[in-house]
Amino acid sequence: MLNSLRNAAGTWVAKLLLLMLVLSFAIWGITGKMMEGHGSNKVITAGSTSVSINEFRLAYDRQVNLMSQQFGQRLSRDQAKALGIDNQVLAQMVAGALLDEQARKMGLGLSKDRLAALTAEDPAFRGPDGRFNRQQFDYVLRQIGMRPDDYFANRSQVAIRQQVIEAVSDGLKAPDTLLRAVALYRGEDRTVDYLVLPKSLVEPITAPSNDVLSAWFEENKKKYAAPEYRKFSYVKLEPSDIADEKSITDEQVREDYEKNKALYTTPETRTIEQIVFKSPEAANAALDSLKGGATFDKIAAAEGKTEADTLLGTLAKDKIADRAVADAAFSLAVNEVSPVVQGQFGPVLLRVTEIKPEVVKPLDEVAGDIRKRLALAEANRVLLEVHDNYEDARTAGDSMADAAAKAHLKMVTIDAIDRAGQRPDGTPIDSLPQPQQLVQAVFQADVGADNPPVNLGAAGYVFYEVEDITAARDRTLDEVREKVVADWTKVETEKRLAAKGEELRKRLSDGTSFDTLASELSLDKQTKRGLKREADDGDFGRAGVSAVFGVAQNGVGLFPSPTGDAEILFKVTEVFEPAGADANSVPEDLKKQFATGIADDLLDELVAKLQTQYSVEVNRNAVDQALAF
Template sequence: MLTWLRGKSGSLMVKLLLGLLVISFAVWGMSGQMLTGVGNHVLAVGETRVQVNEYRLAYDRQLQLLSQQFGTRISREQARAFGLEQQVLAQLVAGAVLDEQAREMDLGLSRDRLATLTAEDPAFRNASGQFDRNQFEFVLRQVGMRPDDYLRNREQLAIRQQIVDAVADGMGVPDTFLNAVALYRGEDRTAEYLVLDRSLVEPIADPSDGELRAWFDENAASFAAPEYRALDYVKLEPEDIADPAAISDAQVAEFYETHRSSFSQAEQRTISQIVFANEEAAQAAAARISSGEATFDQIATELGRSTGDLTLGTFAREDVPDPAIAEAAFALEEGGVSDVVAGSFGSLLIRVDDIVPESVRPVDEVSAEIREEMALDEASRILLDVYDGYEDARAGGATLREAAAQQNLEVVSVPAVGANGLDPEGNEVAAIPAGEEVLQSAFEAEPNMENAPIALGSSGYVFYEVTDVTPARNRELDEVRDEVLAEWRRQEGRRLLAERANEIASRLEGGAAMSEVAAELEMDVQTKRGLRRGADDADLGREGVATAFSIPVRGVETIGSNEGDRQIVLQVSEVFAPANASGDTLPENVAQTYAGGLGDDLLDQLVTRLQSQYSVTVNQSAVQQALSF
């Protein structure tokens, strides 16, 4: 509880104070004024008072920290369930008793020391690392705090720190304690174990009707039928109101001409290239090819280029990466070789290996696609008109079915569905648009009442209505006899196996050797070496490792297996202390953590004693007033 009091540097405490005020900006108010109009203080310790605004600031700070921990904004009701109000009170009481002790001891802080602590805080320094008054005032203005208020609170924290340092500063941990920690952390163990499965207790005799009924009556809630709801829904998306038949031949023809490129495949050419070291080499190769002395491929071979090295790719004209190559390639006949081209990466020759002519799909072939696309475009344009028409019809008293019929929308009925999306037979109901959200809302809705539509993607809606409710009920044994019998067998098998494991454990505790027991059961003894405290073993699990460290050498324990309905009988056979274990072998932060813990314990004891020494009065009405702002 008191760790927040133990900052060693003025910087840390000032940051804590500023962080508290930043988060509580709304409490101070956009104009920088503190809460006023509440005459009572929240708590009193002797002559020390904690005002309403101080409680609210501390509360908002803790609420923000709790929200960060859970990754979501915590509501006031949730905070109350966490006991946040009382936690904040406890923190303020701890600070107030220290303040009262400081007052009685007549502790104070000189103005020079207060100025030094303020100047040391990096938040108030400029780019050259010096205290900057303008920066000081800017930071405080950002959190809505006056300089005098800051200095008063800074002085109060520094005075408290004098008491904290007197109690806990320089706290060290005895070497004997750290040596014991090193032995504890470094110990490893060897465990032997047997893995027992259901075959040891099978076959399991079926229960009598009376036994099964008695067991069912005790566990009836596990087999209860959940609540089911019947509902109607209407989906409104562009495809639900699109009418391709309404698109005329003239509209199709106009669209085709306007978007002709969409139905065309541009001419494509497969291009090969040879890049030369310089233009002179390229010109010489071009002359040899032109004269018939050599072919394109022969030139490539002479230069040590393979076929794969030559191929640039197959492109439409606008897709060729180099405009110079595009211009040359699309001027050649198939198989033709260009003159020297000044490409982006040097002088080169190109050859067109293949030409795929431009192709255009005829209008008759694409008319259906055009009608579908135009109908969807039109449907998207008028979708909100249809939405408004449906809502107007409902507002005028029409039922869901009547309103849907007026807009030519299809109504889908779901006879019965559980909150989990399954029907009474356990089958998944056909996909409901925005199914999870629709079901959640439907199970909160009143039957036969209009509900707000649920958004579907960026341009759709689902309207729904609950038409019937089948309440949850306990099933009769005859309805679920097979399920009940299967579950009884599973649990009975686990019970019998646990009993058998306990019997084996008792034999081992009585002195029987695990190898002897294993031989009788015709199974092997498993061994785990080098188990370390806190580990998570693949076979034993974290629980099994913890069990191995909870019993002495030759101790025996039974645990559940990681692999289904199995039992493990485990016995520790060896314990090894770490060699040369001492406090010096521990990481530095371990000793610091224990030292901090001991210091915190002393502070807790001090605060507890001071609380018994001073009269502490809490004003719950003022607390509620503070939380109402």
């Protein structure tokens, strides 16, 4: 919100959207006058600065577009109004107008050269080379529906407003006194004694009478309502559905095998060792030593080489970068030492210690995979033709079943499904293709309607037809009695356990010892040490830790266990302040958050001050005109 404009981070598009949120405050908190006049094309006037109907509508449309992207669907006018977007935009533009008026009074401006530099610096407009790219600039503006002139006007406005904001908030830091208090607060740890109060303390719970159960059911009837169910059929079309392996001949398989034999070939590999010498003379002397009875290993040791130094690796010939070394190594027998080879890094002697010969998978071993791949390739080629034939059959009046049969496709019928993709018994239907999109489409379709298919990946379709709709309804108690009894029992148990826990908490608070309570209840008193304020403790959870730090030393409390099957009664027995807590022990990101909060407060004060200096008028008739479709 307030810090978004000040930070001015990210792409220019993001900065523009953040600008639309700058200094947002409740529209009804504006102290200016609400105009009811007719004929003016000014939505907002702040001193001598005004916002036109077109400017307001542009800002409104952008905000609607942004929210629509977040919701994944285009918001209607009524939906936008329900979200309060019109008032949000109005408040944002009033704040912006106040800043613009202050900038005007101060005589602030922006040169063309500086505006050009700001535009060129924006990462959103950079091309592949990292520099400003005019085509990228034009593309980004088209995406948000903005003309270049509008962009430059808005970019200039952003920069000028930024000057006002930076004058108030730039360089602010949180005081060390505050940061030390934060360090003490964050670093404190506690020791607590606690009892885990199980449900067995209040169980068993007697089954409720019919009157009690009926009353409870009526209060919670909506929880047990039957959702809307739909019966529909679908036909899936993707390459695997129409691939016909029988249509692929043995000759086609054989030809593909020969053409792509490299795919089925594991090349010969050799384990190669090498000794690199400083000079040809040293290499030749070593070779003479070999001929005189010395071994490769002794020569390597004499050169100060370890086994790791000499091992080049187990490699195929084409994986050896040095062609001379590759040719020489692949001409040797096992344990044979090469003549001196002039390698890229100097003269070398080579030895091959193991040879794994080339392996070619026989045709019989891979024929099935080849046949399947060729059938899928052919299916991909004719997929659109099958799609069109199916659609033509439907257009001609064929039922889904008949059209599917003609295309050799399978029709599947789902007798009942709710919006969550579940059957009436609550079990999920896992077999649906593209389930989320398909279910959503089914619940937007009418019975018997001809619907566009749901796309299935990059090359596939799901055709569907709604056959019947079972409307949502309230279930009777008899239909769900077993579940209602279980739910009532669970809630009643939790209620009674919480009441029991509160009784014990009060006794503990009044002076009864933990040991006495533990003995009475036949429970073990437990102790937890070193509990930190921001911990997500495995036994207490975040809520439990918050409860522990919500009382003073020797304070007591009660909270539900994270597992939901018990209450935890506790007493804080020790509180320890962290040693050496000071401003430097606060993380940098937290320091920035506090500095941002202080800056936000100052900016709030600035806006409040500007409202007293400049008369703000909002023309509601112009607002309505701007929002009229």
